[in-house]
Amino acid sequence: MYAEAKTQLQTLRDLLRFAVSRFNDAGLFFGHGSASAYDEAVYLILHTLHLPLDQLDPFLDARLTTAEREQVLNIIERRTVEKLPAAYLTKEAWLGDFNFYVDERVIIPRSFIAELLRDQLTPWIEEPDDIHSALDLCTGSGCLAILLAHAFPNAAIDAADISTEALSVAQKNVRNYNLEDRINIIQSNLFAGLSGQRYDLVISNPPYVSAASMAGLPGEYRHEPHNALASGEDGLEATRVILENAAKYLNDRGLLIVEIGHNRETLERAFPHTPFTWIETSAGDEFVFLLKRNQLPR
Template sequence: MKLEQILKKKIIIEELFSIQDVVRWVSSCFSMSNLWYGHGSDNPWDEAVNLILPILGLPPYIWNRVYNSRLSIKERKIIFELVIKRIKKRIPVVYLTNKTWFCGYELYIDNRVLIPRSPISELINNKFKSIISSHNHPKYILDLCTGSGCIAIACSYLFPNAHIDAVDISLDAINVVEHNIQLHGLENRITPICSNLFNKLSKYTYDLIISNPPYVNKKDISFLPKEYSYEPKIGLISDNKGIGIIEKIISMSPFFLKKNGILICEVGDKMINIIEKYPDIYFQWINIKNGGIGIFKMENK
């Protein structure tokens, strides 16, 4: 049976009752569609789980505890409509649910900010093992190009005695950050700042700067899957073939780090470009086990 016929039959509403039944049906529909998985999942099943459970007000990681639960007709109708949008409009799941989880912490997300997916999450989950000394917790942290504030919020839980500045050039992004700070009750721990990189910041302030800046070449944006077209271009694109913002961060960060302070920066597929651009700088490239490349550490000696 073709996908169009399956969708017209509205089987999800009429014949499926449990969460598991619906996830199985939705993942089958996704498998038959030309979807891109890269905003939180990498396969149709996880994509279906990440759509359905947040709509029910549940985090995806409690799947094993709820999969036999029955859904109301109203819930099934809502899910059906979102499945149609995901397939026909190619809207990323997170923009349909307005929820995601980064390092286990819930965030509000809409299309004013990129969908969190940075492999920096692995470093946070591992407590920056072998990157930051376990006896030297940073007291002042800068999350540069913060987007949704996901890194700032996760770091606030990891370093409960630290104060964090969450900086972004986009006022829209800062508004989302403020929402997420309030969601976690971190108003006294995280300060959102609308600034073009370091422009509004004080020098020699931070023990740790973490940045996941834009690094997509403008010419490459048209070749990305349609799902990326829903994300704000200001969070994706950088000049000078994608490394313009990274260059500014590398050149300016020493003036905003304390002595022996650390810069951790994600550059993704621009790793080779950065190595070639700065042959005299020692970059410690961090091994990422769960997928992802191009995160370096620099110390301010």
Template sequence: MDSTTGLRSLRDFIRFGASQFRAAGLSFGHGTDNAFDEAAWLVLHTLHLPLDLPESWWDARLSEVERTRVVAVLRERVATRKPAAYLTREAWFAGLPFYVDERVLVPRSPLAELIAQGFEPWVDPETVTRALDLCTGGGCIGIAMALALPQARVDLADVSTDALAVAGINIERHRVGEQVRALQSDVFDGLEPGDRYDLMVSNPPYVDAEDMAGLPDEYRHEPVLGLAAGGDGLDTVRRILAGAREHLTEDGVLIVEVGNSQAAVEAAFPELPLIWLEFEAGGHGVFLVHARDLPGA
């Protein structure tokens, strides 16, 4: 007998999906952190229903066509180990929906909390006229920054033309083309010498060789270019710290996410007065440094 025989309601299929995911030993971390939320996301998205659907709807019965579609996507999640965001072609960041596919990482940065706060108290949001999202990927961080700082012009920079194509889709989706531009740049190499920013934010590749070797299958669907950063995870971070001063204003601020490579950063740059930020919603490994404290100041 088919294991889906007898499933009728939204609640049934979400429960079924969660059970299948747990039995298959799937990994999470691309928008959800558990099997139930992942199943709910996939079921609701497949049925074109909002993620905040009232629970009173959960006993609604699915049509035969809907049941077939929902079972197919749940089984695809198990068979392929692709993160749900790649199956739905959508991820949420800073309360905003973004298009994603395998050309970019799925957004999951604690920087969303800083953006929601307008980067206060570290930055006066009213004084930011130019901002840079370095290693932008699909543009989620930079576009969220632009919407939070409407007076600022925001550049999205990435070495990957594939990633910039996705960023372009998101620029159009959020209608910020007059405020945001996408630039191909290998760290700072594609910027003009006169490009200076009041705020520079980066979520660069920072996964070290040991962690890369142990990544779950879900993470192996993401572009290696956006993850791997050498033996100690600092290949890109070193370039950012060496060149950021040249592209920051006198009172500019640099914010970089390095995740589990925090200890490596602290060991490699003991002379830099890095401020390690704390997040109420969770997350770690994000430092802030003032332009005046960077090399070349």
């Protein structure tokens, strides 16, 4: 099929149609930035040809060179056969207007906390300039730590993760944004390596996938680091540790913000006396909670 495509497909429009057909036929899963086979095909083709990602129409009828055609068909084939997420093929991922280097050492950035940071966590933080210390726990690629630095310009930020491989990626992204003087990369199993630290703000997008959900994940997710996804039988293993220890690492008026996937009901059953504030996101109010220091379980 791909040998025939090399000789018969001529234009970007031809290759786009071919990619959408192959992606649909392969039953690919789109949960790492694109919403459909068409969106993913457009992104992969434009990226491979070094064209602007927001400009497709002017190039649709452009004829490709032999080398360009082979490059595009190669990435289409890898996406289809290996079921590699697009971000691992292009080595980049986006959160809003920010792009980050990623590879198989880190989970692909996707977090509702990112959209909350665009508004500097309004209304829960009234004066962003008063945030002087912040922690991104389970930082992975460092993406949320970098967004923290942009949202709170007076804050010194710690970015912690258990994985030294993930932290190598985070360090690369921190360098790319010239934030080495503001973001401190720390190897730590949750709070274990942060003894004596206190923060005005702690955010975390920890592992939160339950054992049952892990067993049913599409192939694309199986390329991501297992320990960045799995969190025990009910998906709350990491979140429990965070809730039980966060008060020791927050200043008196400090805030804790955690993303937990689809685990709201399970979490509220496990901590029935904890007054969670559920923050509205683009997908609803069941994915991210906020707690003040004095509301944390004792």
